[in-house]
Amino acid sequence: MLESRKRTQEEIEKYMRELKQWLAQERSKPAEEMSDFFSKRIGDYENVHLGNWAKEYTHIADYFDTPLSSLLDIGCGTGLELASVYDRFPDVKVTGIDLSKTMLDKLRGKYADRQMEIIQADYFEYPLEAERYDAALSFETLHHFKFHKKQRIYDKLFRTIRPGGYYIECDYIACCPEEEAVCLEQYEFKRKEGRIPDDVFIHIDIPLTLDHQIQLIQNAGFERVRVLYENGGTMIIRAEKGEVQ
Numbered sequence: 710m711l712e713s714r715k716r717t718q719e720e721i722e723k724y725m726r727e728l729k730q731w732l733a734q735e736r737s738k739p740a741e742e743m744s745d746f747f748s749k750r751i752g753d754y755e756n757v758h759l760g761n762w763a764k765e766y767t768h769i770a771d772y773f774d775t776p777l778s779s780l781l782d783i784g785c786g787t788g789l790e791l792a793s794v795y796d797r798f799p800d801v802k803v804t805g806i807d808l809s810k811t812m813l814d815k816l817r818g819k820y821a822d823r824q825m826e827i828i829q830a831d832y833f834e835y836p837l838e839a840e841r842y843d844a845a846l847s848f849e850t851l852h853h854f855k856f857h858k859k860q861r862i863y864d865k866l867f868r869t870i871r872p873g874g875y876y877i878e879c880d881y882i883a884c885c886p887e888e889e890a891v892c893l894e895q896y897e898f899k900r901k902e903g904r905i906p907d908d909v910f911i912h913i914d915i916p917l918t919l920d921h922q923i924q925l926i927q928n929a930g931f932e933r934v935r936v937l938y939e940n941g942g943t944m945i946i947r948a949e950k951g952e953v954q
């Protein structure tokens with residue numbers, strides 16, 4: 710298991726000053742459509758992500774229970790988080806869903822010897838079978854969506870996990886209400902400036918505070934929603950679906 714490190718108040722204040730400067734620099738740049746964003750960066754995507762979250766990718770499987778037969782990974786991308794999952798659970802059947810063909814093409818080449826179902830789709834729309842999976846995972850994919858969209862995916866995840874199963878999320882969580890508010894303001898500004906229709910996904914980070922994130926996960930019906938690890942803005946959250954529904 711990973712050891713957590715919470716930020717001090719001074720670190721949060723410094724982080725917020727730097728974030729606001731960065732948002733100001735970025736303000737006039739047009740928003741990028743989600744799939745285009747990842748296609749353009751496929752060459753160095755894994756190095757950048759491993760540079761930021763190597764420990765979390767290596768240890769994410771520690772947060773799962775044994776045995777694990779079936780796992781849904783939403784926004785699986787190139788499957789960086791799946792290396793540790795397959796190391797610990799070589800026979801697990803994984804379903805990976807992602808919008809980006811480019812990311813999934815890279816994933817396909819990596820785990821050809823594993824039992825994996827790869828689906829190119831929008832996870833908000835793709836129909837998920839009720840009570841199919843032992844567990845579900847999302848790794849650094851849900852911080853691009855607003856409240857109502859996130860609620861929708863948590864509701865779907867709750868339904869597709871079997872009773873007694875659980876959901877693990879590793880994601881970017883806002884340090885404070887101000888971070889949530891300034892990121893959301895920039896997101897709305899760029900959508901408006903670019904006249905981007907509501908149904909087009911854009912790659913802009915809009916993390917929620919932990920309180921808001923937990924509220925949405927609980928609204929879906931999950932119990933025992935706990936932060937198992939945190940390091941700066943990265944948290945690993947585990948939420949459980951009770952045995953009796």
Ligand SMILES: C[S@@+](CC[C@H](N)C(=O)[O-])C[C@H]1O[C@@H](n2cnc3c(N)ncnc32)[C@H](O)[C@@H]1O
Binds near residue numbers: 788812833
């Ligand atoms: C930052 S990457 C994370 C990929 C992988 N989980 C990892 O940690 O390396 C976010 C991924 O989420 C995918 N994604 C974003 N919105 C999506 C949606 N609505 N449906 C399916 N995939 C989505 C993107 O295409 C991208 O591959």
